[in-house]
Amino acid sequence: xxxxxVSAIADMREEEALQLAQQMLDAGEDPQAVLDAGKEAMTVVxxxxxxxxxxxxxxxxxxxxxxxxxxxxxPMLQAQASQTEPLGKIVLGTVAGDIHDLGKDVVGFMLxxxxxxxxxxxxxxxxxxxxxxxxxxxxxxxxxxxxxTLAFDQMRVTIEAIKEAGLRDSVKIMIGGxxxxxxxxxxxxxxxxxxxxxxxVKLAKSWTGGK
Amino acid sequence: MSEKSPEELYAExxxxxxDVAALRVPDRVPVFGPYQLYPYTFAGVSFKDAMNDxxxxxxxxxxxxxxxxxxxxFGPILAYPxxxxxxxxxxxxxxxxxxxxxxxxxxxxxxENMTADEYDEFLYDPSHFMMSKWLPRSFPPLAGLAGxxxxxxxxxxxxxxxxxxxxxxEVQEALRNAAAAGEELGRWFDSIGQYADETKAKGNPQAYAxxxxxxxxxxxxxxxxxxxxxxxxxxxxxxxxxxxEIATKIFVEYGSGAAGAELPLCWIWMHKGTRNFMSDAQxxxxxxxxxxxxxxxxxDQGIIPVVYCEADVESRLEHFADVPxxxxxxxxxxxxxxxxxxxxxxxxxxxxxxxxxMLLSGTPDDVREYCKNLIDTVGKGGGFIMDAAVMLDEAKxxxxxxxxxxxxxxxxxx
Numbered sequence: 001x002x003x004x005x006v007s008a009i010a011d012m013r014e015e016e017a018l019q020l021a022q023q024m025l026d027a028g029e030d031p032q033a034v035l036d037a038g039k040e041a042m043t044v045v046x047x048x049x050x051x052x053x054x055x056x057x058x059x060x061x062x063x064x065x066x067x068x069x070x071x072x073x074x075p076m077l078q079a080q081a082s083q084t085e086p087l088g089k090i091v092l093g094t095v096a097g098d099i100h101d102l103g104k105d106v107v108g109f110m111l112x113x114x115x116x117x118x119x120x121x122x123x124x125x126x127x128x129x130x131x132x133x134x135x136x137x138x139x140x141x142x143x144x145x146x147x148x149t150l151a152f153d154q155m156r157v158t159i160e161a162i163k164e165a166g167l168r169d170s171v172k173i174m175i176g177g178x179x180x181x182x183x184x185x186x187x188x189x190x191x192x193x194x195x196x197x198x199x200x201v202k203l204a205k206s207w208t209g210g211k
Numbered sequence: 212m213s214e215k216s217p218e219e220l221y222a223e224x225x226x227x228x229x230d231v232a233a234l235r236v237p238d239r240v241p242v243f244g245p246y247q248l249y250p251y252t253f254a255g256v257s258f259k260d261a262m263n264d265x266x267x268x269x270x271x272x273x274x275x276x277x278x279x280x281x282x283x284x285f286g287p288i289l290a291y292p293x294x295x296x297x298x299x300x301x302x303x304x305x306x307x308x309x310x311x312x313x314x315x316x317x318x319x320x321x322x323e324n325m326t327a328d329e330y331d332e333f334l335y336d337p338s339h340f341m342m343s344k345w346l347p348r349s350f351p352p353l354a355g356l357a358g359x360x361x362x363x364x365x366x367x368x369x370x371x372x373x374x375x376x377x378x379x380x381e382v383q384e385a386l387r388n389a390a391a392a393g394e395e396l397g398r399w400f401d402s403i404g405q406y407a408d409e410t411k412a413k414g415n416p417q418a419y420a421x422x423x424x425x426x427x428x429x430x431x432x433x434x435x436x437x438x439x440x441x442x443x444x445x446x447x448x449x450x451x452x453x454x455x456e457i458a459t460k461i462f463v464e465y466g467s468g469a470a471g472a473e474l475p476l477c478w479i480w481m482h483k484g485t486r487n488f489m490s491d492a493q494x495x496x497x498x499x500x501x502x503x504x505x506x507x508x509x510x511d512q513g514i515i516p517v518v519y520c521e522a523d524v525e526s527r528l529e530h531f532a533d534v535p536x537x538x539x540x541x542x543x544x545x546x547x548x549x550x551x552x553x554x555x556x557x558x559x560x561x562x563x564x565x566x567x568x569m570l571l572s573g574t575p576d577d578v579r580e581y582c583k584n585l586i587d588t589v590g591k592g593g594g595f596i597m598d599a600a601v602m603l604d605e606a607k608x609x610x611x612x613x614x615x616x617x618x619x620x621x622x623x624x625x
Contacts (some may be wrong), residue, residue, distance in 0.1 A: 012445055055490045057441040064442070099305060099318045104439060149567045149604045150248075150315065178485070178522035179545065179601050184568040196487060 001029070002037045009041035009065050010048075012058055021069045024194050031076040038069050040115040049110070050198045056106060059197075063109055085106060088208030089139040091171075093121035093130060095154040100147035103176060110197035116141075116204055127161035139149040142210045143200060144190065146177045155188040163189075172207040176200060220414030224282045225474050226562050228416070232476075232515045234537040236593040240586055240622030242615050243283040243418060244542070244562065244598030245478070246520065247316050250275035251256050253608060254264070257314045261306035262293035265402035272406060276415055278608075278614050283418035283474075286406045291317060292399035298392045299350040303433055316604060324348045325434040327443070330450040333434070336363055339458055345434065352388040353479035355381030421469030421477040421514070426458035426501035428482045439482060444493050455501045462505040470512040476540075477509055478517045485544070499530045510538045517562075520544045521601065528554040545600050552589040561589065562596035570599055570606035576611035579621075582614055586622050597622065 001024050008017035031194050045062045048054040090111055094104050101123050108118045121129055122125050134142065142162070144155045155175055162168050175190040176199075185193035191207075194200040215223070223238070230237035251261045254271035261268040268287035276284050289443070293306060303324070306317035324345050333340045340362050347354045360376030376382065384443055407417045411474055425434065430451070431440035443451045469477040484498045506516045517540040524531070525546045531539075542562040543551045551561050564585075569577055582597060589595050596616040603611070 014446070053490070055493065056488050057444050057493065060438050060442045061445055089538055097312060097315050099311075099320065102321075148316065148318075148570070149601065152571055152603065178487075179567060181545070181566065181568070183566065187568055187572045 001027075002033055005034070005037040006044070009038060009062065010044035012061055014061060014065055017065050018068055018072075021072055025072060025076060031073040034069060034073050038066050038114075042066065044152070046110060046113055046201075054110045056102075059106055059109060066113075084115060087115050088141060088204060089117045089119065089137055090141045090204060091119045091121065091130065091133045091137055091139045092142060092143040092145070093125035093133075093187060094123040094145045094147075095151050095158055096124055096126045097150050097154055098146045098148050100124045100145070100177075103147065103179070104143075104145035107145065107176060107194075107197045107200045110201050111143075111204060114201045114205070116201075116208075127158045130158055131162060131165045131167065134162065134165075134171060139171060141204050142171045142173045143204075144173065144175045144188075146175070149179055151177055151180075152187060155190065159189045172203075174200060174203050214475070215414075217412060217414035221411060221416055224414070225416050227282060228474060228476070231593055231596060232537070232540055234557065234560065234594055237622050239284045240590050240595055240597055240618050242618040242622070244596075245280040245285050245289070245418070246275070247289055247602040248314070248604035249282045249606060249611075252314070252605060253278070257307065258290065258316065258595070259289040259293070259313040261287070261563070262296075262307060262317075265292070265399055268408070269402060269406045273409070276410060277413075279611060281615055282416075284410045284415040285418045285421050286403065286410060288419070289316075292396060294483055295392045295395040295399065298352065298388065298395060300352055302349055302351070304496070308385045317542060319432070320350075321436045321438070322512040323439055325430075327435075327439065329448065330447065330454060334453050334457065336361065337461075339363065346389075347385075349433070350389075350392075352392075353385045355379070355383070355385035356389075376565060382622055418476065419469075419478050420472030420475045421466050422476055423466035423479045423505075423509075423516075424460055425479060425481055425484060425498065426462050426505060427484065427498045428480070429458040429461055430454050431483050437488075440483070442490065444489065444497050448497075451497065455497065459501045459505045462501075464510040466505070466509045466514060467512055469509070469514045475514045475599050476517050477514050478519055479506070481518055481520045481524075485520055485524050486526055486528065487522070491526050494527060495530060499527070503530075503533065506534065507541060510535065515540060517542065520546070525550055532558050534559060540596065542596075542598060548585060548589045552594070556594060560594045560596060562598045564598065564600040566600050567603065567606070570614065571608045572607075573610060575609050578610045578613040579617045582617050586618070592623060617618050 005020040008020055021034050045054060049059060090102060092108050094100055108120050112118045119133055121133055144158060146155060159173060174189045174192045174194055175185055175188060176194050180193050182193050192203050194203050227241050231241050234411045248258055251258050251271045254274040256267055256271045261271055268290040272287045303320050303322055304317050304318060305311050307313050307315050343357055343359045347357045358379050358381055360373045365373040431437060466477045470473045484494060509516050519542045521544060523545045524543055528551060531541055536558050539559045540562060541559050548564055557563055565581055
């Protein structure tokens with residue numbers, strides 16, 4: 001049944017996936033096994049996204065399925081679920097003045113299913129909040145998102161503030177957004193630009209030594 | 212240029228744009244594009260003030276147009292009227308002074324104003340759905356319209372009870388609120404019209420005769436929301452197709468306002484059709500066929516659709532090529548222009564794409580070099596309009612000036 005669940009999730013058969021998960025739990029299967037199936041399926045979804053077969057619709061639906069299954073399982077989990085060591089920690093947010101969240105959310109989701117610990121600060125995040133989060137979380141990577149052209153300067157200001165706080169050398173900074181590119185990254189003072197969520201995962205992995 | 216009368220300048224600019232759209236080689240490469248915040252930045256006016264003071268918005272746009280002299284003038288249309296937005300307490304925007312700083316473009320807030328189980332209601336009677344559900348959700352002072360009677364039931368004896376419904380106090384209150392906002396919007400449109408007359412008298416044609424949105428975005432932007440409509444392609448494709456058929460009719464109805472204009476450009480703002488949102492197969496099934504059908508109906512009325520893509524569309528170019536030649540303009544944003552020209556050359560004019568970060572942080576020489584390269588490659592033989600890659604909020608004035616002046620100088624066709 002576990003393999004069926006994996007393929008139902010990976011192939012976007014939403015109703016079937018949720019039924020299978022419920023059946024597994026009703027039949028007394030280990031709730032952790034159900035969660036593991038979800039994780040396994042997400043690897044397939046991630047690969048298909050990377051290959052250009054899946055796009056946002058599939059990530060959204062996969063995310064919804066994962067959440068629904070998580071909600072089913074949560075009350076049944078006795079002890080803490082077995083945690084795998086994350087590949088690294090990431091602080092993520094859309095910079096001040098900009099309230100666009102979709103791109104950031106997709107990047108957060110892809111990082112999450114790629115086993116990164118993601119600290120999403122939301123949208124319209126001022127530099128102080130990034131600094132505070134970096135001090136608290138001690139991430140390897142900071143991701144700045146922005147859709148508007150005001151983000152060019154706002155990202156630059158944010159990185160400047162991180163520098164002034166003496167934290168610039170402790171993190172790698174990546175930027176993303178429809179209008180960003182390598183020359184924007186240079187202007188902004190980021191370490192790299194990623195054109196999509198796959199690129200963000202690759203950058204994060206390359207910086208944290210993950211495979 | 213200075214000897215030409217405003218009338219001559221106007222006629223020359225209109226002809227230039229009509230020529231380029233029709234794939235006739237114009238006298239030179241046209242240069243224009245939609246600007247968002249920039250005219251106000253340039254004029255030293257905060258966007259909050261421009262949204263509240265229509266005369267100030269006109270003044271800022273005149274300053275911008277007089278100094279930079281792009282071929283077409285957008286005017287203050289994108290400085291939305293804050294007073295009317297306040298009166299309606301519009302839920303799907305935040306704007307300068309209303310949840311955002313004083314000098315920022317308004318930003319859209321996602322919300323689901325048509326739930327998944329309301330597709331049928333929308334399909335049955337879109338106007339009643341808009342009246343009784345969408346308006347109250349979008350504009351809280353119109354909440355009373357939830358009680359708006361279904362006018363489709365007014366026939367024969369139905370009118371009697373129908374009118375009783377119209378007299379309900381909450382409906383009346385909503386209508387009063389709507390009328391007050393309507394009056395304010397009337398003042399704003401008067402200002403827009405006044406500006407168009409003023410700029411025409413100086414020789415500047417207005418850049419738009421109409422605005423429109425692809426059918427997919429009509430359903431996705433303010434009805435279903437981005438996440439929801441993207442998932443609907445898999446969860447309820449049939450309902451979505453039915454809604455897109457209706458949205459296509461709305462698209463044509465909306466865009467047809469551009470018919471008969473001297474420069475009948477209808478700007479179509481493409482939101483969710485760009486790279487990343489959906490696969491090419493999904494684009495080919497849910498997005499493009501409806502947009503194409505709608506555009507063909509506009510073209511039949513002599514309208515020139517200007518598809519303004521808001522991000523990279525390289526993977527969509529093959530679809531874009533499936534239109535009658537010389538009828539459509541595509542602004543292709545950050546897409547590789549040489550690639551775009553290789554697919555769309557001889558079919559449609561392309562506009563773009565000086566990088567906004569270059570306009571903000573580069574030098575006039577950088578800009579001239581970039582423009583020279585564009586004119587030498589994709590400008591060859593016409594079919595090209597110079598523009599920034601995305602709508603302009605910020606730039607160094609000398610960089611924008613370099614883009615426009617260099618194009619006028621170097622972009623002359625022999």
